[in-house]
């Protein structure tokens with residue numbers, strides 16, 4: 430059974446935005462909406478990129494703007510705060526606006542950005558409903574503005590290296606991948622005013638699919654030779670967040686009244702049109718080390734991360750042992766890492782991938798090239814959020830991916 434609404438766009442669709450180049454812009458004039466933890470971090474990395482003019486910053490909360498001002502004192506942007514601060518920022522002459530706010534505001538703000546004639550670069554996930562996925566696609570096509578989801582994990586060292594191995598056929602015909610967002614966030618989620626906790630009250634689904642799925646989608650050339658076909662999903666019981674709360678929060682605290690419905694572990698299985706399978710996991714409440722898994726298998730070998738290791742038919746001596754993947758760095762490292770890796774690691778954002786993502790985005794704007802991730806990637810990689818919720822609610826029934834690329 431499938432949800433018919435998953436398959437249907439609300440309009441006949443516009444001309445594709447895939448491969449559409451940016452107008453050449455050097456320097457690029459950039460604005461930021463949402464100067465919280467992530468937004469302030471991105472600003473630091475963005476300012477390390479050449480040819481960027483940070484023109485305006487908006488945050489609904491005055492205190493976030495005040496905290497930012499000393500850091501940008503050498504070249505201050507225009508600041509906006511309070512209700513409608515995003516709309517005021519959009520009156521500026523800007524090429525690109527980064528949206529680093531809470532999940533439910535990503536799509537509404539990205540739509541306003543594109544309607545105002547600017548390209549949007551949105552934090553993950555870009556959308557939380559299928560309707561929002563369609564709105565992003567349709568608005569991008571109609572306004573001819575890009576909507577890029579800032580999936581930094583696509584710029585991780587091993588992700589970029591393995592993508593090159595896949596494209597060159599080193600792993601053979603690709604058949605299977607496993608990926609995840611496994612991150613013990615219990616104490617963070619239970620902070621008093623943490624908005625992310627609300628999603629655990631509302632939804633039983635994979636709340637954060639894109640960090641794992643984006644790099645795998647690129648290895649499988651989703652949107653090119655392959656496409657996501659359907660998904661089935663199952664959630665475990667909820668226990669981790671409520672037990673942690675019982676141990677760490679006073680009995681009379683209002684948070685004790687909250688009911689969490691999101692299962693601790695959500696496992697989804699995706700089948701692609703080319704018959705490949707993907708296991709996609711989400712768990713942010715179990716005590717265990719951080720893991721995105723990032724396993725890619727083909728007929729000639731397998732890569733698996735955390736820690737990184739490789740098995741190749743042609744080189745492995747034993748069926749029990751992985752190869753030392755360090756021996757493959759020199760031949761397979763992405764040129765972007767060769768060229769900018771040192772600077773990226775020095776700046777530090779998630780091991781360097783944050784800087785490389787922004788560096789590449791700015792490079793494509795300066796040169797008038799198409800962005801490396803487009804609105805269809807944003808929709809495809811965000812869709813497992815709502816799709817997993819539909820499947821979980823129907824005893825893991827199969828649900829079809831919408832065809833966002835027309």
Ligand SMILES: NC(=O)c1ccc[n+]([C@@H]2O[C@H](COP(=O)([O-])OP(=O)(O)OC[C@H]3O[C@@H](n4cnc5c(N)ncnc54)[C@H](O)[C@@H]3O)[C@@H](O)[C@H]2O)c1
Nearest residue numbers: 463464465466467468488489490493515529530531552553
């Ligand atoms: N890619 C990554 O590795 C990564 C890492 C951390 C966070 N994130 C993402 O970044 C986003 C922000 O997360 P965060 O941890 O910085 O949250 P945060 O709560 O620290 O910051 C969000 C900020 O947005 C502001 N805001 C919310 N709605 C607004 C609106 N309509 N107009 C203007 N300002 C608004 C809030 O006042 C707040 O300061 C989330 O989507 C999160 O998933 C991504």
